[in-house]
Amino acid sequence: MTGLRERKKAQTRTALADAALRLFLERGYDAVSVKEIAEAAEVSVPTLFAHFPDGKESLVFDLDADREQGLVAAVRDRAPGKTVLEGLRDAFLATPRPAESDEMHGFMQLVESTPALASYFRRMWQRHEGALAQAIATDLGRDAGDIEVIALAHFVFGALEVARRSTDPAADLTRIFELLETGWGALVTK
Numbered sequence: 001m002t003g004l005r006e007r008k009k010a011q012t013r014t015a016l017a018d019a020a021l022r023l024f025l026e027r028g029y030d031a032v033s034v035k036e037i038a039e040a041a042e043v044s045v046p047t048l049f050a051h052f053p054d055g056k057e058s059l060v061f062d063l064d065a066d067r068e069q070g071l072v073a074a075v076r077d078r079a080p081g082k083t084v085l086e087g088l089r090d091a092f093l094a095t096p097r098p099a100e101s102d103e104m105h106g107f108m109q110l111v112e113s114t115p116a117l118a119s120y121f122r123r124m125w126q127r128h129e130g131a132l133a134q135a136i137a138t139d140l141g142r143d144a145g146d147i148e149v150i151a152l153a154h155f156v157f158g159a160l161e162v163a164r165r166s167t168d169p170a171a172d173l174t175r176i177f178e179l180l181e182t183g184w185g186a187l188v189t190k
Contacts, residue, residue, distance in 0.1 A: 013051045015041040017062035024060065025106050029114040057120040060111070064124055068131050070095070075135040084136055088156055089177040093170055129153050155180055
C-alpha cells in the first residue's frame with residue numbers, strides 16, 4: 001500500500017500531465033509555457049520540474065515508464081505455456097484501448113504535428129523497442145543483440161502502429177500477431 005506522500009506525488013504528477021495535455025490540445029504545444037501549466041495545476045514551476053525533469057515534452061508522455069514496464073511484464077509474467085507473442089498479444093488486448101477515443105486522436109494529431117513531440121515520441125518508441133528486445137532476449141536466453149530478437153521487437157511495435165490506425169484495432173492486432181506467430185508464408189501463397 002502506498003503512503004500519503006506517494007499518493008500526493010502521484011496526484012500532483014497526474015494534475016500536471018492532465019493540465020499540460022488540456023492546454024496543448026486547446027492552444028497548441030508551442031503556445032503554452034511551463035509556467036502556465038504549473039499555474040493550471042496549482043503548483044510552482046520548480047514543482048513541475050521536480051516531477052518532469054526532462055522538460056516540457058515529457059509532460060505529454062507522462063506514462064512513458066509505466067508503458068515500458070508493462071511491455072517487459074507482458075513477456076516476463078505471461079501465463080505458463082504461452083509464447084512471448086501470445087503473452088504480448090494478450091496483454092495488448094487486455095489493456096483498454098484509448099487509441100480508439102476522440103481524445104487519443106487529438107493527442108496523436110498533436111504529437112504528429114509538433115516536431116519536438118514527434119521527435120520525443122520516436123526516441124521513446126525506440127527505447128521501448130529496446131527494452132522489449134532485452135526482455136525477449138532474457139526470456140529466451142539469447143543475446144540482446146540477436147538480430148531475430150531485435151526484429152521481433154521491431155515487428156511488435158510495427159503491429160501496434162498499424163493496428164492503431166485501423167478501423168478495428170483489436171481484430172487487426174490479433175491478425176498481425178497470428179502472422180508473426182505462424183509466419184508470412186501462408187499470406188504470400190494465397
